[in-house]
Amino acid sequence: MARTPSNMIPLGTIAPEFYIKDTNSNHTYSFEDLKGSKGTLVIFMCNHCPFVLHVINEIVMISNDYRVQGLGIIAISSNDIVKYPQDSPELMTDFALQHKIDFPYLFDETQEVAKAYDAACTPDFYLFDNQDKLFYRGQLDDSRPGNGIPLSGTDLRNAIDALIYNRTLNEIQKPSIGCNIKWK
Incomplete structure (x- = not known):
């Protein structure tokens, strides 16, 4: 299992715009369409x-805890579906249903969105404030498959709380670790 870290782009970076299809609703959305009043999490x-x-x-x-507080949640898959057909839009819809994902799960067919965000791995988390400036990028928590650390979401939850409740956040943030994005 490959262990690829996030690219830690500079805090304050403006969220790149996009216009891509949601596999849950079959509608096409932009960042602007989906952003939250308090901020936006792009995964x-x-x-x-x-x-x-x-x-x-x-x-x-x-998502269930924070969307009601004004956080927009957006998931994006950018993998090459020719080499990885298990990530096809049809199977993204099935995956969303199976895991009760009721936020947009967008398909980045051209991989331009992943390149614009400098995304490197899955999962890769980008939290933007209500001015669309990058507030946090990094890991969910220290848990990884097989490392025995319980899943808590601590790092990301602390960042979201800091954003929503106007608290300061440590600028030293740990990158996410995951599988590399499957580039064409």
């Missing part, structure tokens, strides 16, 4: 990655 993920499968239930819980 690069896919269906088959063991790192995503390890954390998907916590991601759904975070």
